[in-house]
Amino acid sequence: MSDALKIHDLKPAPGAHKKKVRKGRGEASKGKTSGRGTKGTKARNTVPVGFEGGQMPLIRRIPKLKGFKNPNRVEFQVVNLDKLAELYPQGGEVTAEDLAAKGAVRANRPVKILGTGDISVAVTVKVNAFSGSAKEKIVAAGGTAEQV
Numbered sequence: 001m002s003d004a005l006k007i008h009d010l011k012p013a014p015g016a017h018k019k020k021v022r023k024g025r026g027e028a029s030k031g032k033t034s035g036r037g038t039k040g041t042k043a044r045n046t047v048p049v050g051f052e053g054g055q056m057p058l059i060r061r062i063p064k065l066k067g068f069k070n071p072n073r074v075e076f077q078v079v080n081l082d083k084l085a086e087l088y089p090q091g092g093e094v095t096a097e098d099l100a101a102k103g104a105v106r107a108n109r110p111v112k113i114l115g116t117g118d119i120s121v122a123v124t125v126k127v128n129a130f131s132g133s134a135k136e137k138i139v140a141a142g143g144t145a146e147q148v
Contacts, residue, residue: 076129077105081137082117084125091121091143096128113138113145 023034036043050057079099087102088094100107113125115133122142130138135145 074110076110076112078112078114079104079127080114080116081119081134084113084123085117085119085121088121088123091123094123094125094127096126096148099127119143 021030023030025031033043041047050059052058083104084094087099087104096105096111097107099105099111105111110128112129112131113127113134114131115137119137119141123138124144124146125138126146126148128148130145130147138145
């Protein structure tokens with residue numbers, strides 16, 4: 001049983017363990033310039049983060065405070081009541097898909113009805129949002145305003 005593997009015979013695979021390079025510890029290893037080349041700012045010490053060689057850095061070129069953009073903003077496509085009256089002279093049911101088919105809005109985007117103009121026919125409007133005045137005018141004309 002002399003061929004059995006003993007714990008003191010175990011060793012890592014060749015090339016699995018490399019010695020760490022000790023820079024700047026004498027000429028035998030990476031001594032002298034320690035891989036930094038010769039002279040200049042980068043050889044002597046660290047260059048500040050964002051340093052652009054004396055050019056005005058980006059962080060100072062851009063404006064400091066000018067509001068912000070709300071990432072959760074919902075941008076509605078608006079349709080006024082006078083446009084609704086023009087598109088539906090006989091009344092009927094109005095949906096966002098119908099409006100997109102008639103070319104008043106683009107498909108698959110939220111639609112809001114605003115109260116500019118008047119409507120005299122009864123329409124059932126089913127869209128994403130209404131202004132207060134638009135809702136009042138639609139109901140006054142005998143129609144309904146449903147939010148989807």
